Amino acid sequence: DIVMTQSPDSLAVSLGERATINCKSSQSLLYSSNYLAWYQQKPGQPPKLLIYWASTRGSGVPDRFSGSGSGTDFTLTISSLQAEDVAVYYCQQYYNTPDTFGQGTKVEIK
Protein backbone atom coordinates (compact mmCIF):
# COMPACT_ATOMS: atom_id res chain seq x y z
CA ASP A 1 0.00 0.00 0.00
CA ILE A 2 1.11 3.58 -0.62
CA VAL A 3 2.02 5.36 2.60
CA MET A 4 1.04 9.02 2.93
CA THR A 5 2.90 11.14 5.48
CA GLN A 6 1.78 14.64 6.38
CA SER A 7 3.76 17.35 8.13
CA PRO A 8 3.40 18.95 10.54
CA ASP A 9 0.89 17.07 12.72
CA SER A 10 -0.45 20.41 13.91
CA LEU A 11 0.15 24.09 13.38
CA ALA A 12 -1.09 27.35 14.82
CA VAL A 13 -1.32 30.34 12.50
CA SER A 14 -2.46 33.90 13.11
CA LEU A 15 -5.62 35.10 11.39
CA GLY A 16 -4.78 36.40 7.92
CA GLU A 17 -1.46 34.59 7.77
CA ARG A 18 -0.44 31.72 5.50
CA ALA A 19 -0.77 28.07 6.52
CA THR A 20 1.18 25.37 4.68
CA ILE A 21 0.67 21.62 5.01
CA ASN A 22 2.92 19.07 3.35
CA CYS A 23 2.11 15.56 2.18
CA LYS A 24 4.62 13.00 0.97
CA SER A 25 3.76 9.70 -0.70
CA SER A 26 5.90 6.54 -0.64
CA GLN A 27 5.68 6.29 -4.43
CA SER A 28 4.90 8.62 -7.28
CA LEU A 29 1.24 9.54 -7.75
CA LEU A 30 1.81 10.88 -11.26
CA TYR A 31 0.26 9.07 -14.19
CA SER A 32 -1.41 11.49 -16.58
CA SER A 33 -2.19 13.67 -13.59
CA ASN A 34 -1.31 13.55 -9.91
CA TYR A 35 -3.79 11.29 -8.13
CA LEU A 36 -3.86 13.34 -4.93
CA ALA A 37 -6.76 14.95 -3.05
CA TRP A 38 -7.07 17.15 0.03
CA TYR A 39 -9.99 17.14 2.48
CA GLN A 40 -11.04 19.41 5.32
CA GLN A 41 -12.80 17.99 8.38
CA LYS A 42 -14.34 20.28 10.95
CA PRO A 43 -15.35 18.91 14.39
CA GLY A 44 -18.51 16.82 14.26
CA GLN A 45 -18.69 16.94 10.45
CA PRO A 46 -17.76 14.57 7.64
CA PRO A 47 -14.72 15.41 5.53
CA LYS A 48 -15.20 17.84 2.65
CA LEU A 49 -13.31 17.71 -0.64
CA LEU A 50 -11.07 20.75 -1.07
CA ILE A 51 -8.62 19.84 -3.85
CA TYR A 52 -8.35 17.01 -6.38
CA TRP A 53 -5.83 16.17 -9.09
CA ALA A 54 -3.39 17.86 -6.67
CA SER A 55 -4.38 21.39 -7.68
CA THR A 56 -8.03 21.59 -8.80
CA ARG A 57 -10.33 23.23 -6.28
CA GLY A 58 -13.59 21.51 -5.45
CA SER A 59 -16.97 23.08 -6.04
CA GLY A 60 -17.48 26.16 -3.90
CA VAL A 61 -14.04 26.02 -2.29
CA PRO A 62 -12.65 29.51 -1.61
CA ASP A 63 -9.64 30.52 -3.68
CA ARG A 64 -7.51 31.04 -0.56
CA PHE A 65 -7.09 27.24 -0.68
CA SER A 66 -4.56 26.01 -3.22
CA GLY A 67 -2.77 22.75 -3.91
CA SER A 68 0.58 22.20 -5.56
CA GLY A 69 3.25 19.59 -6.07
CA SER A 70 3.87 16.56 -8.24
CA GLY A 71 5.19 13.02 -8.02
CA THR A 72 5.70 12.34 -4.33
CA ASP A 73 5.62 15.79 -2.71
CA PHE A 74 2.52 17.91 -2.36
CA THR A 75 1.43 21.05 -0.50
CA LEU A 76 -1.87 22.52 0.62
CA THR A 77 -1.71 26.27 1.20
CA ILE A 78 -4.26 28.47 2.91
CA SER A 79 -3.16 31.93 1.80
CA SER A 80 -4.95 33.95 4.48
CA LEU A 81 -6.25 31.90 7.39
CA GLN A 82 -9.82 32.60 8.45
CA ALA A 83 -11.49 31.53 11.69
CA GLU A 84 -13.69 29.07 9.80
CA ASP A 85 -10.61 27.25 8.50
CA VAL A 86 -9.92 25.68 11.89
CA ALA A 87 -10.09 21.98 11.06
CA VAL A 88 -8.09 18.84 10.42
CA TYR A 89 -6.77 18.48 6.88
CA TYR A 90 -6.06 15.15 5.19
CA CYS A 91 -4.33 14.24 1.96
CA GLN A 92 -5.41 11.10 0.09
CA GLN A 93 -3.88 9.17 -2.79
CA TYR A 94 -6.21 7.48 -5.27
CA TYR A 95 -3.43 6.26 -7.60
CA ASN A 96 -3.83 2.69 -6.32
CA THR A 97 -6.51 0.87 -4.38
CA PRO A 98 -6.59 0.71 -1.50
CA ASP A 99 -6.68 4.48 -1.35
CA THR A 100 -4.74 5.75 1.63
CA PHE A 101 -4.94 8.92 3.70
CA GLY A 102 -2.32 10.92 5.51
CA GLN A 103 -2.57 10.99 9.31
CA GLY A 104 -4.06 14.49 9.32
CA THR A 105 -2.85 17.98 10.20
CA LYS A 106 -4.72 20.03 12.77
CA VAL A 107 -4.86 23.76 12.01
CA GLU A 108 -5.58 26.16 14.85
CA ILE A 109 -5.56 29.91 15.39
CA LYS A 110 -2.52 31.37 17.14
Add this chain to the structure above:
Amino acid sequence: EVQLVQSGAEVKKPGESLRISCKSSGYRFTNYWIGWVRQMPGKGLDWLGIIYPGDSDTRYSRSFRGQVTISADSSITTAYLQWSSLQASDSAMYYCARAPSGTSVPYYFDRWGQGTLVTVS
Protein backbone atom coordinates in the same frame (compact mmCIF):
# COMPACT_ATOMS: atom_id res chain seq x y z
CA GLU B 1 -28.96 17.94 -5.37
CA VAL B 2 -26.57 15.09 -4.68
CA GLN B 3 -27.20 13.51 -1.28
CA LEU B 4 -25.84 10.52 0.58
CA VAL B 5 -27.96 9.79 3.65
CA GLN B 6 -26.73 7.17 6.09
CA SER B 7 -28.69 5.08 8.55
CA GLY B 8 -28.77 6.02 12.22
CA ALA B 9 -26.46 5.27 15.09
CA GLU B 10 -26.22 1.69 16.30
CA VAL B 11 -25.40 0.13 19.67
CA LYS B 12 -24.55 -3.55 19.49
CA LYS B 13 -23.00 -6.29 21.58
CA PRO B 14 -19.84 -8.17 20.61
CA GLY B 15 -20.61 -11.08 18.31
CA GLU B 16 -23.75 -9.51 16.86
CA SER B 17 -24.22 -8.79 13.17
CA LEU B 18 -24.92 -5.39 11.68
CA ARG B 19 -25.67 -3.78 8.34
CA ILE B 20 -25.57 -0.01 7.88
CA SER B 21 -26.81 1.77 4.79
CA CYS B 22 -26.10 4.74 2.57
CA LYS B 23 -28.97 6.01 0.42
CA SER B 24 -27.93 8.04 -2.63
CA SER B 25 -30.02 10.52 -4.59
CA GLY B 26 -29.62 13.31 -7.10
CA TYR B 27 -27.31 11.49 -9.54
CA ARG B 28 -27.03 8.28 -11.59
CA PHE B 29 -26.16 5.73 -8.90
CA THR B 30 -24.61 3.23 -11.30
CA ASN B 31 -22.10 5.71 -12.72
CA TYR B 32 -20.15 6.40 -9.52
CA TRP B 33 -18.27 4.35 -6.96
CA ILE B 34 -19.41 4.31 -3.32
CA GLY B 35 -16.67 3.87 -0.73
CA TRP B 36 -16.64 3.37 3.03
CA VAL B 37 -14.27 5.13 5.42
CA ARG B 38 -13.78 4.43 9.12
CA GLN B 39 -12.87 7.03 11.72
CA MET B 40 -12.13 5.74 15.19
CA PRO B 41 -12.64 8.19 18.08
CA GLY B 42 -10.11 11.01 17.88
CA LYS B 43 -8.27 9.36 14.99
CA GLY B 44 -7.76 9.73 11.25
CA LEU B 45 -9.45 8.27 8.19
CA ASP B 46 -9.19 4.60 7.20
CA TRP B 47 -10.29 3.45 3.73
CA LEU B 48 -12.23 0.18 4.08
CA GLY B 49 -13.34 -0.56 0.55
CA ILE B 50 -15.39 0.55 -2.43
CA ILE B 51 -18.04 -0.72 -4.83
CA TYR B 52 -19.09 0.25 -8.34
CA PRO B 53 -22.85 -0.37 -8.44
CA GLY B 54 -22.80 -0.44 -12.25
CA ASP B 55 -21.12 -3.85 -12.32
CA SER B 56 -20.69 -4.66 -8.58
CA ASP B 57 -16.89 -4.46 -8.85
CA THR B 58 -15.85 -4.40 -5.18
CA ARG B 59 -12.41 -3.74 -3.72
CA TYR B 60 -11.26 -3.99 -0.12
CA SER B 61 -8.33 -2.80 1.89
CA ARG B 62 -6.21 -5.79 2.92
CA SER B 63 -6.79 -4.78 6.55
CA PHE B 64 -10.56 -5.10 6.22
CA ARG B 65 -11.00 -7.90 3.66
CA GLY B 66 -12.90 -10.70 5.35
CA GLN B 67 -13.91 -8.43 8.24
CA VAL B 68 -16.63 -6.49 6.43
CA THR B 69 -18.79 -6.92 3.34
CA ILE B 70 -19.70 -4.10 0.98
CA SER B 71 -22.73 -4.40 -1.28
CA ALA B 72 -25.16 -2.24 -3.23
CA ASP B 73 -28.75 -2.46 -4.46
CA SER B 74 -29.12 -0.32 -7.56
CA SER B 75 -32.92 -0.68 -7.55
CA ILE B 76 -33.06 1.45 -4.39
CA THR B 77 -29.77 3.36 -4.92
CA THR B 78 -28.41 2.15 -1.59
CA ALA B 79 -25.01 0.85 -0.57
CA TYR B 80 -24.34 -1.24 2.51
CA LEU B 81 -21.52 -2.06 4.92
CA GLN B 82 -22.03 -5.28 6.85
CA TRP B 83 -20.40 -7.17 9.72
CA SER B 84 -21.21 -10.78 10.60
CA SER B 85 -19.64 -10.68 14.07
CA LEU B 86 -18.84 -7.32 15.62
CA GLN B 87 -15.94 -6.69 17.96
CA ALA B 88 -15.42 -3.84 20.39
CA SER B 89 -12.66 -2.58 18.11
CA ASP B 90 -15.27 -1.95 15.39
CA SER B 91 -16.63 0.97 17.43
CA ALA B 92 -16.17 4.00 15.22
CA MET B 93 -17.84 6.50 12.92
CA TYR B 94 -18.35 5.10 9.44
CA TYR B 95 -18.76 7.34 6.41
CA CYS B 96 -19.91 6.49 2.93
CA ALA B 97 -18.63 8.67 0.12
CA ARG B 98 -19.10 8.94 -3.63
CA ALA B 99 -16.18 8.72 -6.05
CA PRO B 100 -16.21 9.58 -9.74
CA SER B 101 -15.06 6.76 -11.98
CA GLY B 102 -12.06 6.64 -14.25
CA THR B 103 -11.33 3.67 -16.48
CA SER B 104 -12.38 0.97 -13.99
CA VAL B 105 -10.80 2.90 -11.12
CA PRO B 106 -12.31 5.15 -8.48
CA TYR B 107 -11.09 8.69 -8.06
CA TYR B 108 -11.36 11.11 -5.11
CA PHE B 109 -14.42 11.29 -2.83
CA ASP B 110 -16.49 14.27 -3.94
CA ARG B 111 -19.54 13.82 -1.70
CA TRP B 112 -19.81 12.31 1.77
CA GLY B 113 -22.61 10.96 3.92
CA GLN B 114 -23.18 12.37 7.39
CA GLY B 115 -21.70 9.32 9.10
CA THR B 116 -23.07 6.41 11.14
CA LEU B 117 -21.76 5.92 14.68
CA VAL B 118 -21.36 2.28 15.60
CA THR B 119 -20.81 1.40 19.25
CA VAL B 120 -20.01 -2.18 20.23
CA SER B 121 -20.16 -2.80 23.96
